[in-house]
Amino acid sequence: MSLWRRSLQGLSPLEARIDLQMLQDGWRTSPSSLLGQFLALVALLWIVRDWPLPSWQWLWPSLMLLTLWTAVVRAVRHFRRFGITQSGYSHWRLALLGWHALQSLGWGMLAMALLDVASLEWRLTLVAAVIVYGYTLMLVTVHDWGAAFLGSIPLVLLAAFKLLWAQSPSATYLALVMLLSMTTCQVVSLSISRRLREGLLLRHENADLVLQLREEIDKVTQAKARAEQADQQKSEFFASASHDLRQPLHVLALLSNALRTWVEPQQGRPLLDKMQTALSSLSGMFDKMFDLARLDAQRLDYQPQAxxxxxxxxxxxxxxxxxxxxxxxxxxxxxxxxxxxxxxxxxxxxxxxxxxxxxxxxxxxxxxxxxxxxxxxxxxxxxxxxxxxxxxxxxxxxxxxxxxxxxxxxxxxxxxxxxxxxxxxxxxxxxxxxxxxxxxxxxxxxxxxxxxVPVASVPTPTPAPAPRPASPPGPTRSPMAPTAPMATAPTPPPGSAQTSQGVVVLVDDDPDVLEGTALVLKQHGWQVAAATTPDSAMDALVTLQAEGQMPEGDMPCALISDHRLGLDINGLDALRQLRYEFGEHLPAYLVTGELSGTLSAQAHHDRVVVLPKPIDVPDLLERLARIRHDLQHDEHLSH
CATH class of the missing domain: 3.30.565.10 (Histidine kinase-like ATPase, C-terminal domain)
Structure with missing residues (x-):
């Protein structure tokens, strides 16, 4: 669906039907976000009620949003009652784009007012909230890139303008992070929107062919093959897009975890916790969608064994x-x-x-x-x-x-x-x-x-289950997530000095992921030799030794590598190369968005732990802490 298309004139009947269906889907799914936005607005106004901000600066954008949402609710009731005809396409299309544009504008004006008086900690939280809003809008309007674009760009531009106007290094950095993140979001959204439209086009074409050629067996068979091919292409696309869609979520999870040490505990932490909960929910939705895609694309093999x-x-x-x-x-x-x-x-x-x-x-x-x-x-x-x-x-x-x-x-x-x-x-x-x-x-x-039945097995009575002490509440895991124990590592206060836990070698070809992962590890006391290739990582380790941050002759404590490196080698090859240099028994972790059985088997054979994207930061920190504890225990025994 084109961003500027306001009518169905000039389109073939099939393309007109698809665009009309996608417009109906937009009015059917987009209003589901209104309740969440209303609750977010109420919570935000409650938090800023004591801020040194004139009432009119937040009151009129809030009234604008409430008025807009009221109009949208009335329009949705009319849509559900009468639907959308081809003659009414222009009116409903402009209404949908105008709704998202005005909604984004209202949030943007409210963000400008709050950023003007917000502290650094609150600026970080507000920027993170803008990024989460953009990614959530992308998911809700994934079939309509025009709505996704107009629904996020005004907010991002107004917030970025306000940050750049502050003319401080920290505000400029936040503006650049927000702009880059939302640019990535829009590129991914455009790609998905185009593929979905192509898939709908192929599906409708195949359906028309089946209706036209029902009496001819050979042509019906051909139409069925094309339908299956279209569905297979859709499944292949979603299965292949798993890594690309997980990557921005992975970066966002790292950055939100890094923000935790800088956000004020009483007011900022609850918002950050809600943001991370929303990210976990979004990640779970992607997991389910890609599980279906991998199964439909026949990328999972059934390998029975005792x-x-x-x-x-x-x-x-x-x-x-x-x-x-x-x-x-x-x-x-x-x-x-x-x-x-x-x-x-x-x-x-x-x-x-x-x-x-x-x-x-x-x-x-x-x-x-x-x-x-x-x-x-x-x-x-x-x-x-x-x-x-x-x-x-x-x-x-x-x-x-x-x-x-x-x-x-x-x-x-x-x-x-x-x-x-x-x-x-x-x-x-x-x-x-x-x-x-x-x-x-x-x-x-x-x-x-x-x-x-095991050979020569002797039947034995099943023991009654032992009484279990009450388990403390724990975090909810995704159905496809690993079952390793999870714990939140202690978070150091900003600016506090820490004794170095050891050195971790990190390899990733994505600069944002590399920087975010290194930042989180350094916040928890680890020295990081980070680079985009294994050879550069070894050079970074030599640099640490030359700068006195790592005793000469010492070995790193662990290796972490992304699977897709954009090189002639993948992550497993990179870990093998690093182990050859630093020791075959060095703990190694492979970060990937491809949870295939073949990759898991290869990693298990190489004694490599697979960490799915978006990465569970507390789990990674706990694993590294256990490695450090084991090393200290071995050193104590050696003495």
Whole structure:
């Protein structure tokens, strides 16, 4: 959809139909953000009520936004009642673009007023909020680049102008970071919008061909092949775009974590925590979308092998006992000694998605995981005492984006892709899913896997589960996230001196990621030899030794490398080269947005830990802290 197109004149009937459909999608999905923006405006005005700011400077932009939102709500009611015809395209198109432009202008004027009196800490928070607004708008209006452009550019330009007008180095730096970040966002948004339109065009073309050539078998077969090719191209695009879309999220996660030491604890930290929660939610949405894309593009292989369920049970127990305790639910896990023939990664991802669904839709009562032997099969079952599923919805719960209990399409309830991922994963192998549910009483999802009986095994009674102490609340993990323990590393106050923890070698071809990761590590006491290539990283390490920041002859404590380096080698090759120089047993971490089974297997063979993008900063710091503790322990024993 062109940014300046105001009518459907001059377009083919198919292109006109697609543009009309995309305009209808814009009016159908964009209003879902109004409630969140209203709450954000109320919270912001509550925070700045005591700031030395004349009331009129924040009052009239706020009134402008409220008036605009009221008009939009009325327009949406009219749209839902009557829809949009081709003759009304121009009016509704201009209304949509004008809405987003005026909304961005209102926020921009409010940002200018606040930046004029804000401290450095609040400027950092407001800039981060502008960036989050731009990325969230990109996700909501991903099908319409014109709305995404007009909805963010006025805000960014006004805020950047105000920062540049301050004529201070820190304000200028913040303005440049904001402009670069939003430029990246707009480039990605334009690429996705074009690909989505091309995909819709191919899909409608194929549908027309099928209708026209229904009586000719050979032509119907050809049309079906083209439809499958179009769908495959769409899936291939999303699967390939995983790295490019995760990269700005990865940078934003690093920068938001680096801001934590500079934000005032009582007022700024809650906003920063909310921003990081929004980033986690956005990352989870991308994970689900790309899981579907990888499955549709057949990039996941089913590799069954003999597995004992008790190890998987232990991993799921350590994660969901915390999630249930955080929500006030009882967590029940029945130990098992069964062996099955399955792909461990596929089965664990199915169960993790089912358990996340059970926790999300259970407000009171219990979530239970158990396994039961049934002849040649083992039934892995997830029970809950949640809302249950209405009979008329039971056949639709595995469809993409279907949510029976989220008619308002609240973003906090996810995208409705969890069970769609489960359905696709179950089709990879002999793992059919069975559902039993009673509305108001709860549901049980059963996954059937082939059972194995170990040779010369002696049946032993299953011990009763030991009583568990109450688990403290913990952070919610994404269904596809690793199950390593997570803890927040201690945060040093700004400007405080720290004893060097050691040296970490960092390799990444993206300057923003390289700078952000190095900044976070340095804030927590690590010396960083950062470069875009392994050879340059070794030179940076020599520079540290020459400057006296690292004793000559010492070795680095850990290696970190991005997977896609834009070189003739990838991240695993870079880590092998660095290990050859510094020691084969040196801990190594590979940061990547490609969570394929082949890459995981290669990393496991090389004893490399894979960290998915966007990176979990507290988890990385905890891993490095454990490495430092082990080194100190070894030094103590040697003395």
């Amino acid at each position: 597995q004992a369920l008790d190890a998987m049970w232990h991993r799921l127990d350590s994660e969901f006992s915390v999630l249930c305790a955080d929500k006030g639910l009882r967590w029940s896990l029945e130990p098992t000694r069964e062996w099955v023939l399955t792909d461990t990664h596929v089965l664990e991802r199915i169960l993790r998605n089912l358990l996340n669904n059970a926790v999300r839709y259970t407000e009171h009562g219990e979530v239970r995981l158990r396994a039961r032997a049934r002849g040649p099969w083992v039934m892995c079952q997830v029970w809950d005492t949640g809302l249950g599923i209405q009979p008329q919805h039971r056949h639709r719960i595995f469809e993409d984006y279907f949510q029976a209990s989220n008619e308002g399409r609240l973003s906090s309830e996810g995208l409705g892709l969890g069970l769609a991922v489960v359905r696709r994963l179950s089709m990879l192998g002999p793992t059919p899913i069975k559902v039993l549910s009673r509305p108001g009483r709860g549901s049980v999802f059963s996954v059937r896997v082939p059972r194995l």
